[in-house]
Amino acid sequence: MASHERSLTQIKFNREGDLLFSCSKDHVINVWYSHNGERLGTYEGNNGTVWTVDVDSESRFMVSGAADNTLRLWDVETGKCLFIWEFPTAVKRVAFKEDDSQVVCITEQRMGFQCAIRVFNINRDGDGTNRAPDLFFFVAIYLLTRPRTESREPLYMFNPIGSKATVCAFTPTPNVIITGHESGKVALFNVKSGDEVNNNERAHSDVVTDLQMSKDGTYCVTSSKDKAARIHDTKNLMVIKTYTTETPLNSASIMPGRPYILLGGGQEAMNVTTTSLRQGKFETRFWHKVLEEEVGRVKGHFGPINTIAVHPAGTCYASGGEDGFIRVHHFDESYFRAKPYGDLEIAD
Amino acid sequence: DDAAEESNVSAELIALRKRLVDEWNAWRALSRREGPEERGKSGKARESEEDKEEIE
Numbered sequence: 001m002a003s004h005e006r007s008l009t010q011i012k013f014n015r016e017g018d019l020l021f022s023c024s025k026d027h028v029i030n031v032w033y034s035h036n037g038e039r040l041g042t043y044e045g046n047n048g049t050v051w052t053v054d055v056d057s058e059s060r061f062m063v064s065g066a067a068d069n070t071l072r073l074w075d076v077e078t079g080k081c082l083f084i085w086e087f088p089t090a091v092k093r094v095a096f097k098e099d100d101s102q103v104v105c106i107t108e109q110r111m112g113f114q115c116a117i118r119v120f121n122i123n124r125d126g127d128g129t130n131r132a133p134d135l136f137f138f139v140a141i142y143l144l145t146r147p148r149t150e151s152r153e154p155l156y157m158f159n160p161i162g163s164k165a166t167v168c169a170f171t172p173t174p175n176v177i178i179t180g181h182e183s184g185k186v187a188l189f190n191v192k193s194g195d196e197v198n199n200n201e202r203a204h205s206d207v208v209t210d211l212q213m214s215k216d217g218t219y220c221v222t223s224s225k226d227k228a229a230r231i232h233d234t235k236n237l238m239v240i241k242t243y244t245t246e247t248p249l250n251s252a253s254i255m256p257g258r259p260y261i262l263l264g265g266g267q268e269a270m271n272v273t274t275t276s277l278r279q280g281k282f283e284t285r286f287w288h289k290v291l292e293e294e295v296g297r298v299k300g301h302f303g304p305i306n307t308i309a310v311h312p313a314g315t316c317y318a319s320g321g322e323d324g325f326i327r328v329h330h331f332d333e334s335y336f337r338a339k340p341y342g343d344l345e346i347a348d
Numbered sequence: 349d350d351a352a353e354e355s356n357v358s359a360e361l362i363a364l365r366k367r368l369v370d371e372w373n374a375w376r377a378l379s380r381r382e383g384p385e386e387r388g389k390s391g392k393a394r395e396s397e398e399d400k401e402e403i404e
């Protein structure tokens with residue numbers, strides 16, 4: 001589907017998978033129906049590349065981080081920007097906590113400012129759960145009618161030691177996030193204390209470009225410019241699997257229900273022959289998650305693949321390219337019947 | 349097709365794949381057992397934190 005005027009930076013499905021959020025260097029965030037590629041709406045107001053986006057589990061709030069040094073909270077349905085946090089440098093990565101109560105964000109290291117990781121509480125009032133209506137009726141009316149307030153100050157903030165962080169996500173362990181770094185390091189940080197709880201300095205030998213969690217958060221996949229993707233145990237950072245390709249990788253995603261890891265990347269435009277640019281030869285690579293063997297490729301993009309997301313039910317996936325296109329690929333029947341490498345039952 | 353392909357694959361390779369899948373499944377079972385406990389704790393920690401903030 002034709003989508004953005006400039007290259008895609010991140011795409012994300014909501015929990016049901018019916019909506020796909022995309023952000024780009026063209027300053028705009030879009031939301032699409034994943035089944036037909038129709039654009040449902042846009043979120044406008046950023047004054048720079050939007051680097052990162054995430055949506056909560058209710059598809060109620062969306063957060064974005066951009067080169068205009070802002071973290072923004074959006075109302076998914078109305079497209080209204082509800083709150084803006086401003087920082088000294090660009091916001092490179094955002095992620096919701098699984099219970100939607102917090103957001104973690106990474107700001108860029110630049111011009112005398114260190115890379116910083118901040119955690120914000122997200123005000124979810126209006127939910128009304130477990131509040132006695134008679135007692136809190138007037139409070140509820142007040143909360144519903146006043147302008148939205150978020151805490152301007154982060155709940156936690158720290159500067160990760162050593163190499164700057166490029167990607168992050170909450171883990172199932174309370175107050176612990178997992179991060180990928182410019183040096184190739186993967187680490188666990190306690191957000192309360194800012195302490196590095198554990199690290200794997202040699203997880204990758206070049207920039208970690210993406211980090212996506214498994215459904216239950218017990219493992220994650222990282223991709224790197226070092227041409228490899230790896231699965232890590234999010235509790236002890238043990239490397240469980242490695243997928244070695246011949247191209248720098250920008251994104252890696254876990255396919256639920258099927259034993260695949262999806263990888264995307266490609267050489268920068270200057271290194272690419274004009275033929276491959278013309279033919280849309282940039283491919284999403286399917287790797288067998290357990291056997292660490294490549295099982296197939298899907299062509300389509302006219303430039304490197306910057307971001308991949310898989311539908312939470314595993315029925316389709318989407319890729320966003322340097323070419324400004326988002327491609328949504330729906331799997332057919334034969335895909336679900338296929339049992340590469342026999343009848344072995346593989347746990348998700 | 350699958351059967352034809354399978355017959356070309358050596359017994360050694362099949363054994364290797366089986367071992368890899370068994371190892372994977374064992375690791376998944378282990379992290380699942382440890383998983384829910386952790387999440388239970390995180391739920392409690394979260395509630396008590398929120399309570400504190402509301403009081404403030």
